[in-house]
Amino acid sequence: AQxxxxxxxxxxVQEAETVTLSCTxxxxxSDYYLFWYKQPPSRQMILVIRQEAYKQQNATENRFSVNFxxxxxxxxxxxxxxxxxxxxMYFCALIPRGxxxxxxxxxxxxxxxxx
Amino acid sequence: xxxxxxxxxxxxxxMGNDKSIKCEQNLGHDTMYWYKQDxxxxxxxxxxxxxxxxxxxxxxxxxxxxxxxxxxxxxxxINSLELGDSAVYFCASSQDWTQQYNEQFFGPGTRLTVL
Numbered sequence: 001a002q003x004x005x006x007x008x009x010x011x012x013v014q015e016a017e018t019v020t021l022s023c024t025x026x027x028x029x030s031d032y033y034l035f036w037y038k039q040p041p042s043r044q045m046i047l048v049i050r051q052e053a054y055k056q057q058n059a060t061e062n063r064f065s066v067n068f069x070x071x072x073x074x075x076x077x078x079x080x081x082x083x084x085x086x087x088x089m090y091f092c093a094l095i096p097r098g099x100x101x102x103x104x105x106x107x108x109x110x111x112x113x114x115x
Numbered sequence: 116x117x118x119x120x121x122x123x124x125x126x127x128x129x130m131g132n133d134k135s136i137k138c139e140q141n142l143g144h145d146t147m148y149w150y151k152q153d154x155x156x157x158x159x160x161x162x163x164x165x166x167x168x169x170x171x172x173x174x175x176x177x178x179x180x181x182x183x184x185x186x187x188x189x190x191x192x193i194n195s196l197e198l199g200d201s202a203v204y205f206c207a208s209s210q211d212w213t214q215q216y217n218e219q220f221f222g223p224g225t226r227l228t229v230l
Contacts (some may be wrong), residue, residue, distance in 0.1 A: 102160030
């Protein structure tokens with residue numbers, strides 16, 4: 001079984017600043033995938049970034065990057081140059097490789113962007 | 116073009132009724148899922164199907180019965196609705212749960228309100 005923990009229920013950042021959302025996880029699997037999903041008020045689940053656990057290089061997608069620390073089981077999301085459209089719930093999720101278990105989600109972090 | 120669609124988007128009904136939520140994906144994916152998002156935004160896997168066959172059935176009351184007439188559709192039927200069933204239900208699909216990389220694409224969600 002997997003667990004995903006997001007310890008920040010809410011974060012606030014000024015527009016154009018940088019913010020980091022925390023995520024820790026626990027799994028007995030040796031190979032797995034980690035994701036950050038964004039859920040705006042429209043409630044659509046949007047994939048932000050993904051990381052394969054066997055890759056040491058941190059994933060980057062434009063303004064979004066992760067800090068993946070496999071030994072510490074940590075997977076934080078950094079958003080640079082925050083924009084008003086980044087305001088949303090952010091969910092960290094994990095799935096074992098080849099796992100039919102479905103995604104295991106954290107409880108989410110509500111990100112507020114201050115203009 | 117909608118990749119994963121759900122109908123209806125909103126469903127309001129009385130306790131004790133039976134209702135269905137439909138899900139269709141046009142991505143040619145083999146695996147489909149149902150997730151439940153509760154009032155605190157926590158997302159949890161309910162079921163997964165691969166090529167019309169049930170792979171996962173998490174601890175879900177047997178009032179919930181998924182049905183997959185073909186691999187593009189996974190409908191969720193709920194009998195004897197209870198107040199606690201009020202939630203947002205998300206359908207998702209992925210290419211194949213055995214694939215190396217398993218991105219899941221989510222539908223827009225169905226907000227179910229039981230009165």
